[in-house]
Amino acid sequence: MDAIADRAFVGLKGNAKDKYHILDETPSLLTVILDINPLEWKKLMDSNNLRFKDVTSALLVMLNSHMALNSGNKVSLYIANSFYHGAKLVFPSFDDDDNDDSQSPNSKEKVDDNSSLEEEKVNEIVKKKRSRQRKVNASRILETTGIYRQFRIIDETIVDSLDKIIKNEPSNLKSLVGKGETHIKGTLSGALSQALSYINRFQNSDEHSGMKARIVCISVSGDNTLPYVSIMNSIFAAQKQKVSVDVCKLGPNSTFLQQASDSTNGVYIYIKHPLGLIQYLSTALFIDPMLRPMVVLPTNTNIDFRASCFITNKVVDIGYVCSVCLCILSVIPEDEICPTCHSKLDHDLIVMLKRKPRVLPLVKKAKRKRNSSTPDINPVKKFREN
Amino acid sequence: MPLDPEEENIVTPAGRHRSKERASIINDDENEQDYLDSTDKYDNSQHIETSRNSNEGNDDHDAPEQLKGNNGGYSWEDEYRRSWDIVQEDESGSLETIVSGLVESQKKRYLKDTTPFQRGIIRVNVLVLDYSKVMREKDLRPNRAAMMISYAIDFVNEFFDQNPISQLSVVIMRNGLAQIVSEVSGNPHDHIEALKKLKKTDPEGDPSLQNALEMSRGLLLHVPSHCTREVLIIFGALFTSDPGNIHSTIQGLVQEKISVRVIGLTARVAICDELCRLTNHGDLKSSYNVILNEQHFKELFMDAVTPLAITKTESQNKRGFSLVKMGFPQRVSEQSPSFCACHSRLVYGGYICPNCKSKVCVLPTVCPCCNLTLILSTHLARSYHHLFPLTLFVEVPISSSYPTNTCFGCHVRFPKGVEPSWRATDSHKRKKEIQSSSRYRCTLCGCDFCIDCDVFIHEVLHNCPGCESRSRNHKLSASIQLTSKDLIDSEKNRIHIHNINS
Numbered sequence: 001m002d003a004i005a006d007r008a009f010v011g012l013k014g015n016a017k018d019k020y021h022i023l024d025e026t027p028s029l030l031t032v033i034l035d036i037n038p039l040e041w042k043k044l045m046d047s048n049n050l051r052f053k054d055v056t057s058a059l060l061v062m063l064n065s066h067m068a069l070n071s072g073n074k075v076s077l078y079i080a081n082s083f084y085h086g087a088k089l090v091f092p093s094f095d096d097d098d099n100d101d102s103q104s105p106n107s108k109e110k111v112d113d114n115s116s117l118e119e120e121k122v123n124e125i126v127k128k129k130r131s132r133q134r135k136v137n138a139s140r141i142l143e144t145t146g147i148y149r150q151f152r153i154i155d156e157t158i159v160d161s162l163d164k165i166i167k168n169e170p171s172n173l174k175s176l177v178g179k180g181e182t183h184i185k186g187t188l189s190g191a192l193s194q195a196l197s198y199i200n201r202f203q204n205s206d207e208h209s210g211m212k213a214r215i216v217c218i219s220v221s222g223d224n225t226l227p228y229v230s231i232m233n234s235i236f237a238a239q240k241q242k243v244s245v246d247v248c249k250l251g252p253n254s255t256f257l258q259q260a261s262d263s264t265n266g267v268y269i270y271i272k273h274p275l276g277l278i279q280y281l282s283t284a285l286f287i288d289p290m291l292r293p294m295v296v297l298p299t300n301t302n303i304d305f306r307a308s309c310f311i312t313n314k315v316v317d318i319g320y321v322c323s324v325c326l327c328i329l330s331v332i333p334e335d336e337i338c339p340t341c342h343s344k345l346d347h348d349l350i351v352m353l354k355r356k357p358r359v360l361p362l363v364k365k366a367k368r369k370r371n372s373s374t375p376d377i378n379p380v381k382k383f384r385e386n
Numbered sequence: 387m388p389l390d391p392e393e394e395n396i397v398t399p400a401g402r403h404r405s406k407e408r409a410s411i412i413n414d415d416e417n418e419q420d421y422l423d424s425t426d427k428y429d430n431s432q433h434i435e436t437s438r439n440s441n442e443g444n445d446d447h448d449a450p451e452q453l454k455g456n457n458g459g460y461s462w463e464d465e466y467r468r469s470w471d472i473v474q475e476d477e478s479g480s481l482e483t484i485v486s487g488l489v490e491s492q493k494k495r496y497l498k499d500t501t502p503f504q505r506g507i508i509r510v511n512v513l514v515l516d517y518s519k520v521m522r523e524k525d526l527r528p529n530r531a532a533m534m535i536s537y538a539i540d541f542v543n544e545f546f547d548q549n550p551i552s553q554l555s556v557v558i559m560r561n562g563l564a565q566i567v568s569e570v571s572g573n574p575h576d577h578i579e580a581l582k583k584l585k586k587t588d589p590e591g592d593p594s595l596q597n598a599l600e601m602s603r604g605l606l607l608h609v610p611s612h613c614t615r616e617v618l619i620i621f622g623a624l625f626t627s628d629p630g631n632i633h634s635t636i637q638g639l640v641q642e643k644i645s646v647r648v649i650g651l652t653a654r655v656a657i658c659d660e661l662c663r664l665t666n667h668g669d670l671k672s673s674y675n676v677i678l679n680e681q682h683f684k685e686l687f688m689d690a691v692t693p694l695a696i697t698k699t700e701s702q703n704k705r706g707f708s709l710v711k712m713g714f715p716q717r718v719s720e721q722s723p724s725f726c727a728c729h730s731r732l733v734y735g736g737y738i739c740p741n742c743k744s745k746v747c748v749l750p751t752v753c754p755c756c757n758l759t760l761i762l763s764t765h766l767a768r769s770y771h772h773l774f775p776l777t778l779f780v781e782v783p784i785s786s787s788y789p790t791n792t793c794f795g796c797h798v799r800f801p802k803g804v805e806p807s808w809r810a811t812d813s814h815k816r817k818k819e820i821q822s823s824s825r826y827r828c829t830l831c832g833c834d835f836c837i838d839c840d841v842f843i844h845e846v847l848h849n850c851p852g853c854e855s856r857s858r859n860h861k862l863s864a865s866i867q868l869t870s871k872d873l874i875d876s877e878k879n880r881i882h883i884h885n886i887n888s
Contacts, residue, residue: 087855094797190855193847197795197835200842229774230849232767237847240547259764306714307763317740318758320709323612324504325773326766332709343504346706353711 027072028289029202029213032059033191034090036162037081038169040220040251050250050274056162058278059218063158064151065282074208076198077158080191081221082165084172087190089198090161091154186225188217192234192245199243212289214244214266216281222252235260244292246285250274258303265292267299311339320353498844500775503695506614507769508710509552510570511545511690512602513538516622516651517558517584518593523622526680530622530651531589533680537687538620539581544691546574548772550765551750552613552693555605556580557598561591562627564601572750593621595657596628599635599646606644612708615644618690621658622651632657639665645694649686650676667697693772713740713758715749727754771848779826779840788825788834795839795851800824828852 036052044050063075077091147155192215199213215238238245244266247257253270261268269284271277284298306315309330320329325341332353336345515538521531538556545554556567556577568580598619606615617639626632639646639661646665648658654676662674677683715737723732727744728751736745742756750761782788787803801824825834833852835843843850 081857083857086857087851089797092797094792184857187855187857189849190851190853193843193849193851193854194795196847197839197842197851198797200846201796201798201838204838227854229767229770230854232764233771233848235764236768240846263764302719303717305717305762305764307766316714318711318713321712321766322707323508323710324707326507326769328714328763328766329709336706338707338709341504344706346708349706349708353709 026290027070027074027208027211029074029076029199029208029211030063030066031076031078031195031199031213031215032063033078033080033188033195033215033217033219034059035081035188035217035219035221036079036166037186037221037225038083038173040081040222044220044250044274048274050277052166054275055218055277056159058281060155060158061278062216062281062286063154065286067150067154069288074202074211075154076195078191078195079162079165080188081186081225082169083184084169084176085165087187087194088165089194091157093157093161185227186221188219188221188225189227189230189234192217192231192238196234196237196241196243199241203241213241214246214289216246216248216285217257217260218248218250219254219257220251221254223254223256226254226256228256231256231260235263238264242289244289248277248280248285250277255304258300259305261299262303265297267297269298270300500778502773502775505693505695505772507549507551507693507772508613509549509616509693510606510609510613511552511554511616511618512570512605513541513554513556514564514598514602514617514619515556515558515567516593516620517560517587517589518591518623519589520593520623520652521589526651526683532585533683534620534622534651535581535585537684539578540684541687541691542574542577542581544688546572548691548768549693550768551759551761557601557605558584559593559595559598560589562594562597564594564597566601566605570605573748592625592627593623594628595619595621595626595661596630596632596635599632599639599661603635603638603642603644606642610708612710614694615642616694617644617646619646619648619658620651621648621655624652624655626657633660636661636664645673647673647690648675649683650674651683652676669697693769710759713753713760714763715739715746715760718745776844776848776850777829778844779828779835782823782825782827782834784823788823790825790834793836793839794833795835795843798836798838800834800836831856 034055041052045052059077063077066075067073075091076089078087078089079085080087082088195215199215202208202213203211235245238260243264245257245260245264246267247254247261247269249257249268249270258268260266267284267287269280271280287295287297304315306317307319307328308314309316309319310327311333312330314330316328316330320332321327322329322338322341322343322345324343325338327338327340329339332350333339333345336347336350337343338345515534517531521529521534523530526533542554545552551572553570553572554568554574554577555570558565558567567584568577571577599617602617606617609615644665646661648662650658654674658674659670663670666673672689675686677686717735717737719735723734724745725731726733726736726747727739728746728748731747733747736747737749737760738745739753739756739758739760741758742753744753744755746753746760750759750765752758753760785803788800790800792799803823824836826837826840827834828850831850831852833850835852
């Protein structure tokens, strides 16, 4: 008895140690997608007294604590659903050179002609200037100044660019409306696609090979802003890359994002108390990919997988699927033509589908008339008749 | 070139240059074979191009116009090009641009046809594996049978990943008989388990094509009309020992509208030729192929994952397309386990059929109670990219400056533009062809991507990050839009890269 217990104990200990060892070593990449749909944010602010600034500071705490866990850890931040910018990478920022180009393409060429040393010097000066500028901007918003450099870079860049984007949004919107471009589509799938291709490069590079990654979506808008096919495509890509998609849901619930987190082994949390967002972000949404197999995820398991009809937009239990374009219909189209792909449907088959179950008169009579053509017998109704 | 030892010691600019050249020879020796291989194929395309514009070039040789090669000599002389000729410095003395160009040309771009076709998405496929004694042959490592099975397992995984509402069955040809390895089912685990078990048995006896085809016909007999009926045969032998007339079997297959695809491991066989031609409306090119090497074997196997396009005659003959009744069940989680209707096992949670309220444990499946097809909407969504494929990106032609500096997807830095004066010089002609702009542009949103992202986006992601990131229907600005001439240029370039790789 002792021997058995002993062996089991030793085995367990050894295993646990191995796991611990692996856990300790591997850094991971945390990608956050922040939904900044202005209309939804307005609603949230009115109803919950939640300010965007609070969310940003909670987010910064989350990013900083991820960086603090391991020196090899990396973070990146995308915005999505902005009316003017669409989806965009905010951190790490790569667009220094783009700004150069747009400001003065001529000066850039001159720099290229000069020797590399001078070029470096010029670049350095430009960088310094820019960072000083950034510092001025950021220090207006950030209260503390004596922080770890790594954190400081992240905080400054993010606060700065978010500030810029939000400030520009109203005027940009006005100019858009003036041009008559009012159709605006959701861009969460764009941010997801960008994040996934960034992760793909990360995981395939020699430097960071085998690095785990996960995506956290802080989403405020509902399903009506999500383009179905592209969201689904990104979910499947994430599944293939073994990237889990966590969803932190403010505002209306989203079925698509529930499905996204479910199929990628992620967490879906509906935030009931938005003021305590920081706690959600640093506990439930802070589970490292390495820990996922061992932790019971704080997610809901009752997910609505039912599809919605392409015509009526109602949720479908039993529907009809066009064999050509796979669109889901809740009713059989009257003109026998598929509404999305316009292919003609088989008339005989539709007649068969439309046929309603018939009720048999009585069991005794039914026995005599067995050979009559009544293929669809509904046993429940039959039973009730009796 | 014969080098004098004394001359080598002289430190003149020329001497230095020469010794540098020598160093590159030594470095390149090990890669030389690769270069020669690639340049060899490269030459074929080159030859065609030069013969087309044969008016150009210097006429110091007497070679007839058509046979003229790149350097003015005969084209076959070009075959013996030294690899170190390709590697040359750019004007700043760096090898970086040329090396990155070479590295990039090794990577294979995604160049499949992206015309949206109507496809038979709901498929029933019978995978027929040759398991006769010829499969013991060791021309594929460790032997044909082992490699075939490991690829078959990959195929099953990929097949169900991309065609979740389809079904598969596995049959082997062994001892002159056809034996079922796994029945028609939509669950990948059944097939993979069966294939793993098959690994332990040895290939034996002769293959019988007729028996295998008859058995596939039997398996596909009950398949409803909205599904496609397909057979994929991996055929290693060059013969078949049949009990009867195989030609009548083929006629039977044609009547049943079963399309047969064959991957040959040895050589083309006349009977397979006939089989594929008759069952695929004469389209032999995509249906019957013989492998060149392991890589090609894998590619051919994976080609069968993409659903077949419906041919014109097929769609005309039909009276109309069918509408399939399907149930979208809801998932439930339970505190205590209950029996599922499909396997009669105790399980926690599952899916409730909306029609008859019985519980099933895995999807997609057919409800064992009421015979309704049960799927999740996500399963349907998996097949969408076959129906609405993403358009190919075009390669941006080389120029002195580009509107973008980093890849839109992964933000890797692109190489800088090339000065036009340097590009135009004749001596750098070869280099110019190796070089590329490294940018691949989506024609709809005008965003540039690197080659890695291009491949990833078309093979895995299936939507363009650029198009999805625009909040408005973006119109291309004039500066970004490619002219039609540019498009044609890059088209040429693409074909050329393809030639190098294939």
